[in-house]
Amino acid sequence: MTAPDRTHAADGTLRAWQDPALPVADRVEALLAEMTLEEKVGQLGSRWIGNDMQAPEEVEPDNAHNVAPMQDVFAASGTVPIEEAVRHGLGHLTRVFGSVPVTAVAGAAEVVRLQREVVKHSRLGIPALVHEECLTGFTTYGATVYPAAIACGATFDPELVERMAAAIGGDMRAVGAHQGLSPVLDVVRDYRWGRVEETLGEDPYLVAMLGAAYVRGLEKAGVIATLKHFAGYSASRAARNHGPVPMGRRELMDMILPTFETAIAEGGARSVMNSYSDVDGVPAAADPWLLTEVLRDEWGFTGTVVSDYWAIAFLAKMHQVAADHEEAGVLALTAGIDVELPDTLGFGRHLVERVRRGELPEELVDRAARRLLTQKVQLGLLDPDWTPEGSVAGADAVDLDSPDNRALARELAERSIVLLDAGDALPLLGEGRPGPRRVAVVGPCADDPRTFMGCYAFPNHVLPRHPKLGLGVEAPSLLDALRAELPDTEIVHERGCDWRGEDRSGFAAALAAARESDLCVAVVGDLAGLFGQGTSGEGCDAEDLRLPGTQEDLLVELAATGTPVVVVVVSGRPYALGRVREGAAALVQAFMPGEEGGAAIAGVLSGRVQPSGKLPVQIPRSPGGQPGTYLQPPLGSDSHGISNLDPTPLFPFGYGASYTAFEVGDLEISDSEVSTDGEFTVSVRVRNTGGRAGEEVVQLYLHDVLAQVTRPVRQLAGFAQVRLEPGESARATFTVHADRTAFTGRDLRRIVEPGDIDVFVGTSASDLPCRGRVRLTGPLRHVGHDRRLVTPVEVRPAAGPDQGGTDAAQS
Secondary structure (H helix, E strand, C coil): CCCCCCCECCCCCECHHHCCCCCHHHHHHHHHHHCCHHHHHHCCCEECHHHHCCCCCCCCHHHCCCCCCCHHHHHHHHCCCHHHHCCCCCCEEECCCCCCCCCHHHHHHHHHHHHHHHHHCCCCCCCCEEEECCECECCCCCCCCCCCHHHHHHHCCHHHHHHHHHHHHHHHHHCCCCEECCCECCCCCCCCCHHHHHCCCCCHHHHHHHHHHHHHHHHHCCCEEEEEEECCHHHCHHHCCCCCECCCHHHHHHHHHHHHHHHHHCCCCCEEEECCCEECCEEHHHCHHHHHHHHHHHCCCCCEEECCCCHHHHHHHCCCCCCCHHHHHHHHHHHCCCECCCCCCCCCCHHHHHHHCCCCCHHHHHHHHHHHHHHHHHCCCCCCCCCCCHHHCCCCCCCCCCHHHHHHHHHHHHHHCEEEECCCCCCCCECCECCCCEEEEECCCCCCHHHHCCCCCHHHHCHHHCHHHCCCCCCCCHHHHHHHHCCCCEEEEECCCCCCCCCCCCHHHHHHHHHCCCEEEEEEECCECCCCCCCECCCCCCCCCCCCCCHHHHHHHHHCCCCCEEEEEECCCCCCCHHHHHHCCEEEEECCCCCCHHHHHHHHHHCCCCCCCCCCCCECCCCCCCCCCCCCCHHHHCCCCCCCCCCCCCECCCCCECCCCEEEEEEEECCCEEECCCEEEEEEEEEECCCCCEEEEEEEEEEECCCCCCCCCCEEEEEEEEEECCCCEEEEEEEEEHHHHCEECCCCCEEECCEEEEEEEECCCCCCCEEEEEEEECCCEECCCCCCCCCCEEEEECCCCCCCCCEEEEC
């Protein structure tokens, strides 16, 4: 087939759907009118060229990782020649950069080649969208590996997350990518779930604020943000990946859906990806209530719903609610999925045949095609001057791991480290501290920078298939970073044990090194992988919350040497550290801080970096009996003497220590009573009472004292970062609309109920020195998507003679 004339109709005039002067909707309707049914269906599919890749010969079979669930099962059925796949057009090209190691220039050349094929072999020459993963940065060879999402959660800093997402999006656009499959907005419900590392935390408001910020950054860079996984995926029974979700609709509406709703309303997300899970027996990919009634009709979402990889085929293969791929495609299209990823199985030619037999309304095909074509118009793919070469115009100049990227990755990493307990050992340097003469650095995470990276970071996601290529980026280990941070200190290293397994043969050398040193830094935790290849990550779920392998036993024996042991946990989930804390001289939590993580952790240990991270998840005390998060009603928050299992965490949600001290007090609440459609302000004074500059995250929690259904004992409703010099004070003022107390009532409608609301302000879910009460008066109100979703915060220097300026970030 010769290449079509994409610019003009047969009479030489500009085609209406390619006329940039016309409104987007008019262009889309003009194109739909010109398309055959086969061409409309073609837009609903995708092609993953890298799906048929084979593992290199030097990789052992056990290490020939899939990068998507059941990839080997579905690869053959989805692999057709590109010419055939694009004969009637194509919706998406899948992971051109994210499947095999390619440079920016080589990947861009492949994008050009594939787009030429799409344009050449289809009648109308409509280009495809190119989508890529970007959870911890652009998931491609040589691109910056930013901290994992759970580490971003620990920053409590939406502005910083937005800057990161904008940088990621800029790199992606430069090489021809249009859509990023991020952010993950699943709210953690069970710490044992392998994908905790991909989330932003266990609180819906925190996840919503950071998720919306990520969306804004990516969308401002011209890349479509994709919210996932919609919805309920994180609440699987026993935290098993793809496990059924035994969740009622009220919990789904109050704990899971608000993050997605906020990212659409406040962030402007243009795409949503369905969850693999079934909730109360209904798979998300076949749920019209979720994908159409809630997402479209209630929230007004106008973007695309893309399937998670092979989620449509899963309806037949795994859920067994469809007889075959074809029936699964009909179910998914009817429910509201618009585009099938990563390859076309359920949205194939059979949809054409069903429409023509009268078994499927053509309007469902038109509905999905219209949504995707709208985005292609918005992205400029249907403009007359679009060319495959022009779509990658920035590839030659882009540096995917630029100094600016690395500086941003360092800032995020430093802000994400959570000091749990400084003890008497930290910081290592400072006034009156000459520093240790000899330090033993032990543990499986001490000299392996891969432990700083999540399962969707390219070095852990794809490069295990290509071991000769290394990491693709410069990423010093913590051992390397400590040697640079403490040049006058003798540092010795012993691994001690692996990150999993039962081998204890390295204990003796590690214990000897500790005994012969002034201090031991023990670095333990996770190595992320996929489908059982790691201790954290997709398909790497945990039986309990004990540190993997023999790591806890190593820590106990190190403590028994008498040498002070500083424990650094580098992990994708919170582990139970009750037994560990008993023998630790200090305790630090690092949630996979990315390629700059080594220097960030070393800086916190030395004292060069003032720690400011806050826990986006609790740290459990014991490894069992605590699957739940802090968001519990009264029966879940205390044993009340009726159970021997105490749910009290070792460290609460929102907690994080510092090398200075802060005081929160002087609570002022503007009104004792407000109407159920009114608002009130909550104000506190924050003072740095320590000896060095630092940052505190002031947190506002609310509790409905008496409600028609059980409510959490406390729930985060706002937060503000306050940066203060020693002796300096600031005043943080939260404006709380009554909508912020809304919940799903007995009839499954969201309500604002009159009654008393407890107000708490402090520095964690358990450290809340400021307490008051407001009464909501007037009628019960039903509220919808137009309710207030955000609690604005203003931070100003506090009045008083000791004040200078203050630099405050607001949530």
